[in-house]
Amino acid sequence: MQEVGKSFNGKVAALRGMSLSVNEGDFISLLGPSGCGKSTALRLIAGLMRPTSGRITWEGGQSPDDLGVVFQEPTLMPWATVMDNVFLPFRLRGQSLASVRARIDEVLHLVGLDRFAGAYPRELSGGMKMRVSIARALVTNPRLILMDEPFAALDEITRQKLNNDLLGLKAATGCTVIFVTHSVFESVFLSDRILVMAPRPGRVVSEFTVDTPYPRDTSFRTSAEYGAIARATSDALMAAMGNTELEAAT
Structure with a gap:
C-alpha cells in the first residue's frame, strides 16, 4: 500500500496516506480503536473495494488469485x-x-x-x-491470509487458546498474515510487526517490531520483554487517541 486513502460519499475519510509493506512470512497486526479504518484497510487489500487515492501493488504486478479471508463472524x-x-x-x-x-x-x-x-x-x-x-x-x-478481529467475540480462555493455535498453523503452513485487532496483548503475542492506527482519518502513527522468535508459548506472555512491548504499544495507542481528541476539539 502506498499513500492509500479511502473516502465514503466523498466526505468521510476512512483512511488517509496509509502505507504498508508486507514481506513473505510476516505476521502484521493492525492495532487501533473502533473506527480507525483497520477493517477498511483489510478490505482494500482483499480487493473488496477500491482506494480513493494511492495504490496497492503486488510483487509480480498482479494481486494473488486466492487470498484467504477470515471475518469477525465465522x-x-x-x-x-x-x-x-x-x-x-x-x-x-x-x-x-x-x-x-x-x-x-x-x-x-x-x-x-x-x-x-x-x-x-x-x-x-x-x-x-x-x-x-x-x-x-x-x-x-493462499499466499496471504487476512483476519478481521476473528477472536473478538470469544471468551479470554478460548481466545488465548486460538492465539496459540494460530501461531502453530502459521508455523506449519508458512503463510503471511495481516491481522486486525483492538487488543494490545493479542497483537504483541502474535505479531512480528505491529502498526498502531489512529482514527479520523485512519492512519498509521507508530510501528513496533517484536523480535521474540517463534514459536511463542504461555511463558512469553509473562516475560519482561512481552510486558515492555505491551506498555510501549499501549502508550502509543493512548497517545494517538489523545491526539485525535485534541484535533476534534480544535
Whole structure:
C-alpha cells in the first residue's frame, strides 16, 4: 500500500496516506480503536473495494488469485457440514469434493477438527466455528491470509487458546498474515510487526517490531520483554487517541 486513502460519499475519510509493506512470512497486526479504518484497510487489500487515492501493488504486478479471508463472524453455511463449509472455495472453482478431499482432511486435522467433519455449525462451540472459518481460509494454500478481529467475540480462555493455535498453523503452513485487532496483548503475542492506527482519518502513527522468535508459548506472555512491548504499544495507542481528541476539539 502506498499513500492509500479511502473516502465514503466523498466526505468521510476512512483512511488517509496509509502505507504498508508486507514481506513473505510476516505476521502484521493492525492495532487501533473502533473506527480507525483497520477493517477498511483489510478490505482494500482483499480487493473488496477500491482506494480513493494511492495504490496497492503486488510483487509480480498482479494481486494473488486466492487470498484467504477470515471475518469477525465465522459466516458458515448453517445447513452444511464442517466438511462442506471448508469445501466451499473449491466448489466455487468447479472442483469436485473427491479431487480435494485429502487436502480438506489435512486442514481439518491442522485445526483440530478432523473428528467433526460431519458436524453442523449448530453443534459446534464458538471457538470451533472459528476454527472452521480458519480452515476454509487455509485450504487453498493462499499466499496471504487476512483476519478481521476473528477472536473478538470469544471468551479470554478460548481466545488465548486460538492465539496459540494460530501461531502453530502459521508455523506449519508458512503463510503471511495481516491481522486486525483492538487488543494490545493479542497483537504483541502474535505479531512480528505491529502498526498502531489512529482514527479520523485512519492512519498509521507508530510501528513496533517484536523480535521474540517463534514459536511463542504461555511463558512469553509473562516475560519482561512481552510486558515492555505491551506498555510501549499501549502508550502509543493512548497517545494517538489523545491526539485525535485534541484535533476534534480544535
